[in-house]
Amino acid sequence: GEDVEQSLFLSVREGDSSVINCTYTDSSSTYLYWYKQEPGAGLQLLTYIFSNMDMKQDQRLTVLLNKKDKHLSLRIADTQTGDSAIYFCGRSSQGNLIFGKGTKLSVKP
Amino acid sequence: DAGITQSPRHKVTETGTPVTLRCHQTENHRYMYWYRQDPGHGLRLIHYSYGVKDTDKGEVSDGYSVSRSKTEDFLLTLESATSSQTSVYFCAISGGPGDSYNSPLHFGNGTRLTVT
Numbered sequence: 001g002e003d004v005e006q007s008l009f010l011s012v013r014e015g016d017s018s019v020i021n022c023t024y025t026d027s028s029s030t031y032l033y034w035y036k037q038e039p040g041a042g043l044q045l046l047t048y049i050f051s052n053m054d055m056k057q058d059q060r061l062t063v064l065l066n067k068k069d070k071h072l073s074l075r076i077a078d079t080q081t082g083d084s085a086i087y088f089c090g091r092s093s094q095g096n097l098i099f100g101k102g103t104k105l106s107v108k109p
Numbered sequence: 110d111a112g113i114t115q116s117p118r119h120k121v122t123e124t125g126t127p128v129t130l131r132c133h134q135t136e137n138h139r140y141m142y143w144y145r146q147d148p149g150h151g152l153r154l155i156h157y158s159y160g161v162k163d164t165d166k167g168e169v170s171d172g173y174s175v176s177r178s179k180t181e182d183f184l185l186t187l188e189s190a191t192s193s194q195t196s197v198y199f200c201a202i203s204g205g206p207g208d209s210y211n212s213p214l215h216f217g218n219g220t221r222l223t224v225t
Contacts, residue, residue, distance in 0.1 A: 020216050024162035033213060035216075040218075040219075042216035042217050043199070043214075043216040044216070045214070045215065077139055088151065088152070093204075095157070095159065096142060096154055096157055096167070096214075097214055098154075099149065099152045100151060
C-alpha cells in the first residue's frame with residue numbers, strides 16, 4: 001500500500017464540521033503535517049503536530065494523532081466555502097516530506 | 110509564499126529540448142527541494158539540496174539534474190524534455206535559523222511545464 005493514504009474526496013455543507021483522515025505506515029516520523037492547496041497555487045502549511053502529541057488545536061482546526069493506529073485527522077469546525085481546496089497530509093522523513101495524494105474538500109452553500 | 114520565487118510560471122517546450130527552472134529564496138534557508146505534482150500521484154520529490162553544492166536524489170530523479178551554486182538559488186534542469194515530464198513543478202524550502210532537521214516545508218507557487 002501507499003506510504004501515506006487519504007481519501008480523495010469529501011463534501012460537506014457550509015457550517016458543518018469537516019474531518020479529513022490520513023493513515024501512514026512508518027511510525028518513525030517526528031512531525032506530521034497538514035497542507036492546503038487552492039487552485040493554481042502552491043501548498044500552504046496549515047498546521048503540524050509533533051509525534052509525541054495526541055492533539056493540537058488552532059482556532060477552527062483540530063489535529064488528532066493516534067500513533068498506535070498510525071492515524072492522523074484534521075477537523076475543520078464551521079466549514080466555510082473558502083475552505084474548499086485540496087488538503088494534503090504529510091509526514092517528515094529524513095529531512096523531507098512524504099505526502100498523501102490529497103483530499104479534495106468541497107463545501108456546499 | 111515565504112520569500113520563494115519560481116520562474117518561469119508557465120512554459121511550453123518541445124520534446125528533446127533542454128529546460129531549466131529556477132527557484133529563488135530570500136529566507137537564507139538551508140534546505141531546498143523540487144517536487145512535481147501530477148493527478149493521481151500527489152507530490153513526488155525529484156531532488157533536494159542540503160547546502161551549497163550539496164544535492165541528493167529523490168523518488169523520481171531520472172531525467173532531471175539540479176545545481177545549487179548559491180544559498181538562494183536552486184535550479185532544476187530537464188536535459189532533454191519528454192512528454193512524461195509535463196507537470197506542475199514546485200520548489201520548497203526549510204531549515205531556517207533555529208529550525209530542526211524536520212521543520213515544515215514552505216512552497217513556491219509552482220511552474221506549469223508543458224512538453225509537446
